[in-house]
Amino acid sequence: MLRADVRGAIYSVFADEYTEVEFGKVHRVPGGRTVNSRDLRYFLAAAEELHFTRAAESLFITQPALSKQIASLERELDARLFVRRRDGVTLTAAGEALVEYARQIIELDQEARHAVRRATTSTRTVTLGFYLAPGQDLLGKIIESFSARHPEIHVELRRADWAKKGAGVEGGESDVGLIWLPQDKRMRRLRFHRLGLEAMVIALPAGHRLASRRTLNPDDLAEETVFMVPTAGTVFNLPVRDRGRDRLRVVTTIDETLVGIASGLGIIAFTDSVARWYTHPGVVFVPLEGIEPADYCVVWRAEDESRSEIRDLVRAIVNAWNSLVAAT
Secondary structure: OOOHHHHHHHHHHHOOOOEEEEOOEEEEOOOOOEEEHHHHHHHHHHHHHOOHHHHHHHHOOOHHHHHHHHHHHHHHHOOOOEEEEOOEEEEOHHHHHHHHHHHHHHHHHHHHHHHHHHHOOOOOEEEEEEOOOOOHHHHHHHHHHHHHHOOOOEEEEEEOOOOOHHHHOOOOOOOEEEEEOOOOOOOOOEEEEEEEEEOEEEEEEOOOOOOOOOOEOHHHHOOOOEEEOOOOOOOOOOOOOOOOHHHEEEOOOHHHHHHHHHOOOOEEEEEHHHHHHOOOOOEEEEEEOOOOOEEEEEEEEHHHOOOHHHHHHHHHHHHHHHHHHHHO
16 A cells, blocks of 8 residues: 555646556556656656766666657656756756655555565575675675574575666665665665775776776876766766767676776776676776775665564674674
8 A cells, every 4th residue: 555645646746536556657547647667767867867868878778768758758747847958957847846756656666566576485585686796705604694593594696787776675676785885875765884995996908008007097097988887876987077978888797897898898997896806817907096985885775674684684794794804
């Protein structure tokens, strides 16, 4: 059942009579218009970036595709949501009114999917998500510690692509995630605990002209083609101001990224732990100065804090990390 405050919000924006929420879409009763939750996600990305090109990159779609979906949403709502300007877009009054309601609808959709996934799982499991698998020494300690406390619960490991916020935690694919905190230090609906700070490095082709340098700074990389990951604000995305679109390439997996670097197609910023965990004969890692270190964190959904298995998995991760740090 919808929360009362959310029911009223949906009513005021979308319906003359009432609106129902299903997985993947919001729809009106007969005679009303259909609004797909995908379109609402696209709208929110554009509303946050206030720039269609950057929003499209964060969604891993093309800018024309995003513009088409926004135009479709504006037709369905019979309201103009954005004012197009030369340097980006701004929200209209209707767009500003829609933002919070769109967020609540998407959150309900994600919560419903998560609840169904948990209800239909035959054995009790908790899923630990990550963009890049941490070292086996860390994973082994986490699983050993958690299993000693919850032998009846299976720990499932899931590597998420970089388009999944919170390594899949925000969307319900994972229960707990290991991630690097976004540059703006904000994560909607997620709680986090900092594990530690990590220095940044640049991943370069082995034969690159800068590969033999002891250190590099962002100014040294101004003419390089840069790999970008779709999750907005990630620490892996170097500043791209004044860098042409022909020198930006989006990647979604570590394998794709390492092969691309070794082939001379681009470079990317990583943390020093990635350099340890993901070696490649055609890639070298050079320390990057002049940029803030990355916060490595464990994250979970706020609504799951009452679940003892979630609290204990987070505790197992923190203890395992602290144990490894103390041993180094």
